Amino acid sequence: MNISRLKRAFGSNYLALIAVTAAVSLLFYILNHDFLALDNIKNIMNAMSFTGTITVGMALLLIAGEVDLASGAEACFGGIVCAIAIQAGLPWPLALVAALAFGACCGFINAFFVNVVHIMGFICTLGILGIYNGLVSVVTDNHPVPAYVPSFWKLGSATVFGIFPLPFVIMVVLMVAYGLVLTRTNFGRNIFMIGGNRRAARLCGINPSRIVTALYVNNGMLAALAGVILTARMHNASPMAASTGAIDAITAAVLGGISFLGGVGGMGGCFIGILLITVFSAGLTAIGLPSYWQIVAQGAILVFALSADFFNSKARRKRLERDEIKRRREFARNKEES
Amino acid sequence: MKKIAVIALALIVAMTLALGACSKDNEKEPEKEMVVDTEKSDTVGYVTDDVDHFARDPYNFVYAYYDESALVDATFAAFEVTGKAYNFSITRMSGNESPETYMQNLQTLIDRGDVDGFFLDTDPQFQDRLMEALDKSGIPYMNMYTAFFDANGSCIRPTVGMKQYDAGYATGQWLVDNYKAYWGEDVDTSTIGLLNIDFSVSPDLQARTNGITDAFLKEFPDNEDNVFVVDGLTGGTVSAEVGYDLSSQTVTANSKIKKWLVSSCLENYAQGAARAAEALGRDADFLISDVGSIILQDEWNNGYDGAWKSCLAISDYAYCVPGAVGLIAMVDGRATPETLWEAERDPKDKCTIWAAENQMVTKDTYKEYFAKIDSTYGVG
Numbered sequence: 201m202n203i204s205r206l207k208r209a210f211g212s213n214y215l216a217l218i219a220v221t222a223a224v225s226l227l228f229y230i231l232n233h234d235f236l237a238l239d240n241i242k243n244i245m246n247a248m249s250f251t252g253t254i255t256v257g258m259a260l261l262l263i264a265g266e267v268d269l270a271s272g273a274e275a276c277f278g279g280i281v282c283a284i285a286i287q288a289g290l291p292w293p294l295a296l297v298a299a300l301a302f303g304a305c306c307g308f309i310n311a312f313f314v315n316v317v318h319i320m321g322f323i324c325t326l327g328i329l330g331i332y333n334g335l336v337s338v339v340t341d342n343h344p345v346p347a348y349v350p351s352f353w354k355l356g357s358a359t360v361f362g363i364f365p366l367p368f369v370i371m372v373v374l375m376v377a378y379g380l381v382l383t384r385t386n387f388g389r390n391i392f393m394i395g396g397n398r399r400a401a402r403l404c405g406i407n408p409s410r411i412v413t414a415l416y417v418n419n420g421m422l423a424a425l426a427g428v429i430l431t432a433r434m435h436n437a438s439p440m441a442a443s444t445g446a447i448d449a450i451t452a453a454v455l456g457g458i459s460f461l462g463g464v465g466g467m468g469g470c471f472i473g474i475l476l477i478t479v480f481s482a483g484l485t486a487i488g489l490p491s492y493w494q495i496v497a498q499g500a501i502l503v504f505a506l507s508a509d510f511f512n513s514k515a516r517r518k519r520l521e522r523d524e525i526k527r528r529r530e531f532a533r534n535k536e537e538s
Numbered sequence: 539m540k541k542i543a544v545i546a547l548a549l550i551v552a553m554t555l556a557l558g559a560c561s562k563d564n565e566k567e568p569e570k571e572m573v574v575d576t577e578k579s580d581t582v583g584y585v586t587d588d589v590d591h592f593a594r595d596p597y598n599f600v601y602a603y604y605d606e607s608a609l610v611d612a613t614f615a616a617f618e619v620t621g622k623a624y625n626f627s628i629t630r631m632s633g634n635e636s637p638e639t640y641m642q643n644l645q646t647l648i649d650r651g652d653v654d655g656f657f658l659d660t661d662p663q664f665q666d667r668l669m670e671a672l673d674k675s676g677i678p679y680m681n682m683y684t685a686f687f688d689a690n691g692s693c694i695r696p697t698v699g700m701k702q703y704d705a706g707y708a709t710g711q712w713l714v715d716n717y718k719a720y721w722g723e724d725v726d727t728s729t730i731g732l733l734n735i736d737f738s739v740s741p742d743l744q745a746r747t748n749g750i751t752d753a754f755l756k757e758f759p760d761n762e763d764n765v766f767v768v769d770g771l772t773g774g775t776v777s778a779e780v781g782y783d784l785s786s787q788t789v790t791a792n793s794k795i796k797k798w799l800v801s802s803c804l805e806n807y808a809q810g811a812a813r814a815a816e817a818l819g820r821d822a823d824f825l826i827s828d829v830g831s832i833i834l835q836d837e838w839n840n841g842y843d844g845a846w847k848s849c850l851a852i853s854d855y856a857y858c859v860p861g862a863v864g865l866i867a868m869v870d871g872r873a874t875p876e877t878l879w880e881a882e883r884d885p886k887d888k889c890t891i892w893a894a895e896n897q898m899v900t901k902d903t904y905k906e907y908f909a910k911i912d913s914t915y916g917v918g
Contacts (some may be wrong), residue, residue, distance in 0.1 A: 232791055239818070240790040247783055342608045344778075344833065346838040357817045362603070430779060434813050438806070440777040484772075485784060486791035491738060491769030498772070 201417070208367035215474040217456065221479055231272030235486050238449035242365060248478045249367035250275075251448045252471070252482045253426035256374045257419030258449040259470045262322075263382070264408075264415055265462025267397040268315065269325040271423045272445025273332035274306045278424025279431035279441060281338060283345035296428055303424025307334070307417035314416070315409040329446075344436040356433030366428045372471075374422070391415070395462030451502045452477050459513050477501065556698055583867035583878045585859060585915060593897040597626040597687075597869055599862075601682075604658040605635040610659065610831060613682065613812055615655070620862045620915075629661040637664040640683055641671065648675045655865045657682050669695070678868035678875075680861050684689035684742060685891050696868075696878045700852065701893050702742045705747025706803065709827045709850050712898045713799045720825055720847070721797055731764035731795035735781055735807040736770045737862065746803035746829050747904035754799065762838035768805055781810020786818060798824050805830035805849065809837075812846040821845045836899045848900045856894040864892065 228235040254271050261268055266512045268274075278299040285295035306328075313324040359365040382388035393401040394408045401408055423445070431437040450460075454471025458465030480501060581587050585618035601617055603610045605704040610630075617628040631647060633640030640660060647653050648671065656679040660668065665686040672679050681697035688694050710732075732754040734746040735860065743800065751765060758764070766788050773780030789798060797819075808828035813822040824845035828834070834842075867873040879890035895914075899907050 234791045234793045237790065239792060239793070240787075243786045243790045243818075246786070250779075310574055342611050344607055344608075344836075347838055348835060418629065433817070434778045434782065434809070436778075438777055438779070440775050440806075441779055443775045443777070481772075482787045482791070483784075485787040488766070491772045494769075494772045 209435075213467055214472060216458065217469065217476060221472060221476045224483065225479055228479070228486055231487045232483075235483060237243060238363075240482070240486070242359075242363065244475075244478050244482050245368040246365040247482060248443075248474050249371045249475075250426050251452060252371040252474045253367070253374060253429065254423050254442075254445050255449040255452045255470050255474055256467070257415075258380065258446070259271045259389060259453045259456075259458050259465060259467065260382070260415050261419055261471040262450070262460060263395045263459045263465050264391045264452050266412055266415065267325065267450065268307075268310055268416060268419050268423075269322065269446045270306070270329040270332055271419060271449055272442040273329050273336065273447075274303055274420050274423035275427035275430065275442040275445050276314070276336055276437075276439065277306065277332055278303045278428065279427030279437035280340060280345055280439070281424070282428045282467060283347040283431050283437035284339075286347045286349055286352065287345065290493055292347075292355075294365060295352075296355075296425075297395060299424045299428050300421045302519055303420040303422070303427075304417045305420070305449065306424070307420025308413070310420070311413035311416040322365055340437075340439045342439055344515065344534075346436045347431050348435065353432050353435060355433070356429050366499065367433070370425075370429070375467040375471055376382075380401035382466060387411070388492065392463055395464070397463070447502075448477070452507060455501070455504075455508075457512070461513055464513075464516070543730070575595035578762065583873050585863055585865040587863060587867065589866075589870070589872075591625040591866065594625070594870075597654040597655060597866065598652055599628050599655045599865065600631050600653050601628055601657045601659065602631040602633070602640070602644055602647075604633045604661050606632060606641060612832060612854050613659070613858060616858040617862070620855065620858045623865060624859075624862050626751050626862065626866070628657075631673070633660065637661065637667075639865035641667060644668070645671060647729045648672070648677060653677060655679060657861060657865065659683055661857070662686055678865060680865040680868075682857060682861055688888075691886065693884070693889050693891050696864055696875050696889045697863070697891045698857050698894060699742075699891050700896065702745035702890070703749040703895075705829050705850055705896065706746030706801075707753045707883075708749075708896075708898055709746070709801050709829055710753025710799075712848055713801060713825055713827050714753060716847075717799060717825055717830075718798070725797060727758060728761070728764075729794065729796035730758060730761060731757075731766060731792065731798055733785060733798050733800045734765065734767045734812065735784060735800075735802040735804070736767050736769050736812065737776060737803055737807075738771055740803075743803040750803075752802045766792065770804070776804055778805050778806050778810035778813065780816045781807030782817075785811040789814065789818060789820070797825060800824055800826040800845075802826075802828040804828065805833045808846060808849070809833050812844055815845045827898075831904065833906060838904065848898055850896050851899040851904055851907050852894050852896040853908055855915045856911055859915040860892050860894070 227234065234240060254275060258268065258271055281302045282295045282299035285298045286292055290298065310325055310328060315317045316323050343510045356367060360366060360369045380392065390401065390411055393404065393406060394411055398408050427442060430441055452474040453465065453470055454460055455476060456465070456469030456471070458469060481498065484497060586627070600612055600832045601726055601809050614628065614630050621628050631643050633643065644813070655677060656672065658668070659680050659682040669686065681695050685693045685697040685699055686695045710780055717730070732751065734750050737743045747767060751767065754765065755762060768779050768784040768788055770784065771778060773783060786799065800808070800811045802811065808826055811826050815821050821844050826846040827848045829850045831849045834846060835850045864878050867878060868875065873890050880891055882892060883890040895911065897907050
């Protein structure tokens with residue numbers, strides 16, 4: 201047995217998260233034996249898919265040191281655009297494309313304010329969130345927009361092999377694809393570099409603005425896709441849908457090991473983060489915990505995630521400083537000897 | 539240092555002027571005297587009022603609501619139509635979900651001096667400030683949907699609303715009266731559960747939830763363990779998505795329940811429950827009802843025929859017309875808040891809550907209900 205590999209594994213965030221998820225699931229199973237029944241597991245997979253899809257785009261932004269607080273509103277708007285297009289007589293695949301294009305435009309607008317006007321992503325997307333929320337009410341008159349096309353509904357409710365909900369499969373495929381982009385492509389490495397040190401990345405010849413624009417556009421599209429899936433599930437697009445989408449996505453990403461400061465993280469952690477949150481939420485309902493305590497628990501998990509991120513980042517910085525000091529001492533020693 | 543002193547002085551002067559301006563509010567016009575026509579007091583403020591509303595200038599009313607919603611939009615649209623029939627114009631004022639914004643906007647309208655009456659649709663948590671401002675102004679107002687109560691639970695301002703507990707009870711009662719029609723006579727009642735979707739921060743909605751639960755337990759007194767009250771507050775918003783999540787989580791985590799009676803204080807949650815039933819492939823095991831009919835009407839109009847079988851329908855005109863006629867009576871001086879609708883008053887109340895006409899409807903009966911309301915109130 202490779203002791204150092206095992207030590208590294210036990211020290212890794214992923215394993216710790218998996219252990220916590222397993223422990224929480226076991227606890228809920230002890231309290232309610234139906235918790236790990238097939239129907240409930242399918243339900244959890246379904247519940248993961250909407251936030252998980254938004255989390256994919258958000259994770260890339262966070263790794264690059266950016267954030268989009270308007271993701272929930274973009275998801276809502278994407279669903280509404282799709283429903284309006286369906287009502288106007290467009291076949292639903294084209295309506296889906298229209299929604300994705302709309303999401304891309306939303307992302308482009310965010311990127312403009314971040315890159316050209318140089319407003320911090322946190323602040324500008326917070327303002328844009330208000331604009332989109334208002335526009336949603338204007339466009340829909342605060343009424344849900346129906347999307348009564350049975351074939352379209354399958355996007356939100358079909359299953360693969362009779363077990364895996366289609367939205368869950370879409371989420372997993374996206375996570376695997378974007379995970380490969382992050383770890384196997386130059387573009388992915390550039391995202392990490394920008395998140396780690398934007399100035400250094402620029403000096404290395406990377407164009408941060410171009411990459412950040414691509415990430416915001418991508419995030420807008422994924423949020424719109426999540427909104428369309430939700431619309432298919434609900435058979436209409438509600439102006440109140442996805443209001444906590446961005447916060448849920450950030451919580452899942454940070455819980456999964458993605459640093460809010462950027463430069464660190466991966467899709468595997470995102471998956472486990474969203475799984476933990478969904479298992480936690482489903483479990484609290486399954487055991488019948490009073491609602492006010494559920495809200496406390498959900499808030500606590502966000503605080504836990506952000507605290508863990510803070511301490512991880514601090515430890516990582518200390519480790520890097522230690523390694524740098526060690527490297528410089530070795531260099532100085534070698535120079536003396538030579 | 540000099541700069542700071544100048545700024546401080548300017549702030550002090552500004553504060554002094556502001557305080558002085560506030561004190562001028564005390565020198566207001568005396569409150570309008572209300573004149574009550576006692577001979578017609580049994581019809582004053584009713585649709586059958588023998589009043590020619592077009593013998594006067596149009597009144598200018600404001601619909602002041604706390605936050606945007608589909609219900610607010612529907613109510614405003616109904617007021618616009620009602621205004622044409624009863625000779626008043628209506629504008630809207632939003633509180634943007636903030637008591638401070640609500641009070642500021644309201645005071646601005648009061649100070650403008652051209653508003654004859656208010657329809658208030660707001661959070662009763664700041665009712666004292668609201669009543670103080672409006673009573674001082676002398677402008678009559680009518681509460682819509684949410685009543686103001688004193689510490690003894692007595693309604694203290696005329697309100698058009700609904701007896702929330704009764705509405706919930708009626709919804710639950712429909713379920714227990716009709717489940718056999720959908721599930722057969724020999725369904726095992728010990729496996730019937732109630733999924734009741736609540737929104738606990740609203741006392742009105744909580745009252746509906748209590749009514750639903752009581753109706754269920756009256757029919758199934760041994761099924762107390764089969765009652766699941768879930769709170770939409772945990773989802774953060776009033777949306778079908780939250781209803782879907784809560785319904786699916788509760789149903790899949792309780793396999794001992796084979797048949798679900800599902801009810802909700804809000805139609806959005808019921809819609810989510812209907813979608814959950816479809817997604818779980820258990821339409822045949824669900825029977826869903828709710829309080830509120832806007833969404834289900836839309837679904838029926840688009841051919842829906844799933845587990846969501848009924849709702850408590852309340853036409854917007856059933857609220858707006860009595861509210862308008864009652865407010866006009868107060869503005870005219872023919873009634874006061876205390877004398878309006880005395881015949882309808884609950885003995886414990888100081889002012890009347892007018893219970894809007896409502897009815898449990900199904901896909902076969904909803905059109906008839908709305909046609910009846912339109913003809914009763916002469917609008918729509």
